[in-house]
Amino acid sequence: MSNARDYIREGAEIYRRSFAIIRSEADLSRFSGAAERVVVRMIHACGMTDLPRDVELSPDFAEAAEEALKRGAPILCDAKMVANGITRSRLPADNAVICTLDDPRVPAMAAELGNTRSAAAMELWRKHLEGSLLVVGNAPTALFHLLDMLDAGAPKPAAVIGIPVGFIGAAESKDALARDGRVPYLVVHGRRGGSAMAAAAVNALANPIE
Numbered sequence: 001m002s003n004a005r006d007y008i009r010e011g012a013e014i015y016r017r018s019f020a021i022i023r024s025e026a027d028l029s030r031f032s033g034a035a036e037r038v039v040v041r042m043i044h045a046c047g048m049t050d051l052p053r054d055v056e057l058s059p060d061f062a063e064a065a066e067e068a069l070k071r072g073a074p075i076l077c078d079a080k081m082v083a084n085g086i087t088r089s090r091l092p093a094d095n096a097v098i099c100t101l102d103d104p105r106v107p108a109m110a111a112e113l114g115n116t117r118s119a120a121a122m123e124l125w126r127k128h129l130e131g132s133l134l135v136v137g138n139a140p141t142a143l144f145h146l147l148d149m150l151d152a153g154a155p156k157p158a159a160v161i162g163i164p165v166g167f168i169g170a171a172e173s174k175d176a177l178a179r180d181g182r183v184p185y186l187v188v189h190g191r192r193g194g195s196a197m198a199a200a201a202v203n204a205l206a207n208p209i210e
Ligand SMILES: C/C1=C2N=C(/C=C3N=C(/C(C)=C4\N[C@@](C)([C@@H]5N=C1[C@](C)(CCC(=O)O)[C@H]5CC(=O)O)[C@@](C)(CC(=O)O)[C@@H]4CCC(=O)O)[C@@](C)(CC(=O)O)[C@@H]\3CCC(=O)O)C(C)(C)[C@@H]/2CCC(=O)O
Pocket: 078, 079, 080, 081, 082, 101, 116, 117, 118, 119, 137, 138, 139, 140, 141, 142, 164, 165, 166, 167, 168, 169, 170, 193, 194, 195, 196
């Protein structure tokens, strides 16, 4: 078969050129080391080189998240889209990737809580919470509910990637996480975020591709 169309076919070369374009177009001057890699990978997942202006990481986020992954901490995900985007084979300690949204108990729990299924599903994380890497890429209610659980004395995750997307509660839930300051955090302020970006942030922490 002839290769009539001219496009780049080699995966590693596609990544190399993408990252070079991102680094030439995005203002990454506020970030270094693992934090810079995370921001580059999030831009790679969404195509928006102006993303850095909305990104906020607590100073301890990158180290806490990397250390948690190396120690084998579970990765708790609000949506299956987040869980499925994480490259399992490259996790440093065969970390468990957990999403409880489809647990058959969740619809009844949501009705009882008077909240979404995404928020109710987090109640099933309690035994995994301590020292976990917690990732919210979709549901603002999940991020709000995490803060409610912490207020009520739930164990603390090692770090939280809080980047739900959307119009209702997304910006507010991320502001609340950043203002709360009890756990190391990564947020993208405003409406932007999403499962692909959240999974990309985990992949960057787990497996540095420059
Ligand atoms: C209000 C919800 C929002 N969902 C958004 C965007 C996307 N959601 C997709 C899908 C397939 C799912 N979303 C659910 C999490 C579902 N989405 C909600 C809820 C109604 C409430 C969450 C909240 O407000 O905090 C939520 C259902 C719930 O009771 O928790 C999902 C579970 C729905 C379902 O299929 O049953 C499902 C997640 C499946 C999974 O991966 O596990 C989209 C792909 C939309 C689509 O199908 O067209 C998209 C994905 C975005 C992403 O990158 O993750 C919003 C915009 C985030 C929105 C919340 C904010 C708003 O402004 O409305």
